[in-house]
Amino acid sequence: MTTTAPGVIARLAGRPDATALIHCRRGTSRTVGRGHLVRSCQSAARALHRAGVRPGHKAVVMTRDAYDLTVVAYALCSLGAVPVLIEPRAEVRRCLRDVAPDVFIGEPLAQLGRQVLGWGRPHVQVSLVTGRPPLALGRRLVTRAPGGGAPAPLPREPDGDELAVIAFTSGSTGRPKGAEYRYATLAGQLDALTALLDPRPDDVLLAGFLPVAMLGPLLGLTTLAPAVNHLAPARTPPQALVEPILEHRVTQILASPAVLTLIAGHCARYGIALPSVRRILSFGAPLRLHLAEALREAVPDATEILSVYGATECLPVSAIDDHGLRATRVRPPAGQTGTCLGRPLPGVHPRILDAGPTGIGEIAVTGPTVSPAYHGRPDADAATKSVTARGVLHRTGDLGRLDDQGRLWFLGRKAHLVTATGSALTTEDIETTADTAPGVRRTALVGLGPAGCQRPVLCVEPLPATSPTAALAAVRAALEGHPDGHRVDALLPHPGFPTDPRHNSKIDRPRLAAWAAERLRGRTR
CATH class of the missing domain: 3.40.50.980 (Rossmann fold)
Known part of the structure; x- marks a missing residue:
């Protein structure tokens, strides 16, 4: 051979002789x-x-x-x-x-x-x-x-140019595509993750997402793979996450907001502290402040909580800690809307393409973490990839802007922009305001009808202890302080948003829009 x-x-x-992997299954670990x-x-x-x-x-x-x-x-x-x-x-x-x-x-x-x-x-x-x-x-x-x-x-x-892995996107925002990782791409991703994790010899990493469990040993970390329900992460029994954290003295956690919500909720419900945890990295969807604050209740004051931005085709891109995130929400810079994604990681260079007068355009990225091509999809390559002096430039499909401090801001997916007559609403701009309403877990803006004359509808997912009526009233009050809040045409309570299968964190907006259209069918504007 x-x-x-x-x-x-x-x-x-x-x-x-060092531990590479702690593999948890059915209440046991190996x-x-x-x-x-x-x-x-x-x-x-x-x-x-x-x-x-x-x-x-x-x-x-x-x-x-x-x-x-x-x-x-x-x-x-x-x-x-x-x-x-x-x-x-x-x-x-x-x-x-x-x-x-x-x-x-x-x-x-x-x-x-x-x-x-x-x-x-x-x-x-x-x-x-x-x-x-x-x-x-x-x-x-x-x-x-x-x-x-x-x-x-x-x-x-x-050789760095040899094809190493083909990793398919989740398909949460369109047809799944196979992103090619060369060995140089993998090395770039491992270097970027090392910079984020700042690993120590005694670190134990909880991998809340299956491919992270595969990457952890390559980072030199003892990697704990908990018994996550990978077909529906949000349905994982919370004790299957919290108990291994305590037993194996986990120091670092990488997980989606859905998994982190389970951890924070279980700790709050039973008064559990996680004294060994020194860093939490949230990825897969924007980290909301209410979740960061719930996590803060369970970990030491010195613990770093990071929201990491990236995609299958370019992971990671940037990061911001919860203190920085809180500062941008309490005192947002003049003219800035949406969610701050922080500063780019070393070697990663984001650009804003096709920006309008507000500076909002499509986020594109070059750097060592960028997948150079899709496998067997020349049509997708033509739409999203171009060659620059800094290497392959990848269009992410996300709307954003760069501020005067070099920080990246996220406004939502380009495909989810709601275009009504005479106005355009980005999902992240509206939702970051609406999500601050008391008793609300999250909100989702969808547009009903053809582009250019869509009806903006905001779906609201209340917290379990909050009535739908109270949640809608709180959202209406929050939107009164938003300059475009009056453009939202209807509010609808929803018992639990459909989400992507990989992280259970990205909202499946096409399904939600179809549900909203059915609910509103026959109603007058």
Whole structure:
């Protein structure tokens, strides 16, 4: 067996006795050392090669098990194959049509879906099952190496331009697309995350999102993968998050607002403190102040709480702590609306394209964390990518502006701009004001009707203890102080917004707009 490319194994080789991964499942946890993880990756690589996996093969990996995902992805890289990561609830058939994978590796449920729904047909040549599958589902890939023994010699380091991973977007704002990460892209992302995390030797990182569990060991961190419900993170039992934080003395948390809401709520409900936590990073959707303040109640005063901005195609881009976020909300700079995303990370260069008189335009980014292309989607590349002196410039689809301090501001998705007759309302501008109303969990502005003459409707999700009537009244009062508040044509209470499957934090506005249109059908303006 020959090996090509993969520096990921080399990154794990140091400190073989240190803990790489703490894997939680069904109330138990399993600790995996770095040396054992390396041996498991190399053992899995040999099994993959025997099964027919070769350099350059594109291999879909579909499992909700953090350990299996980590071992399989690293093993594929060590063969020079390319892991393909797809959201389990995404448009899998269309994603696989874009990729045309040679290999499909998945847990039993994913393999059942492949067989019944024909995923990957006719491209898949090698199919392997992780976990403990029934025999009918196919050949099993063992991901746990036998104990003892030294790791095999390390394969060569890859060239930075070699394709490392294809990671699909969640599809929460359109059809999912496969972002290509070169090895240089991965290195840039790891460098940026290292700058954000400022890791220490004794740090324990709680990964609230599955791919973070895969990246954590590459950052040199002991990584705790809690038993998150990856098909619906917001439905995870809160104790499955809080108890491991206390047991393993977690120092850093990376999670979406939905997962952080579970942690903060559980701590508040039972009077639990999290004394070991020194940094919290929120990503996947803007961090609201009420959530930051709820988290503050559970952690030491010195804990840093960061809202991190980025996308699958460029992660991370910028960050701001909750103190800075609070300052921009209490005393917003003149002319600034929306949510402050903070200053760009080192080496990352945001630009505002097609800006109007207010300075608002589309956020575009260059830098080492930017994916250079989409796989099999030249149409998407043409719409979002261009080559500049600083490298590939990626259009994010987000509206924003840069202020005179070099900070980036977010105004919402370009596709979600509400254009009424004679006016245009950005979602983040209206919602950051409406979300301050007491008794309100969150709000969402949607436009009903064709662009240019849409009806602006604000949907309101009350907190459980607040009546819909009281929540609507509080939002009306908050909007009275907003210069465009009077343009919102209707307020509708909603019991719980539909959200993206990956983070349960981004609001599914097309579904919400369809619901609002049905509710308002027949009403007069």
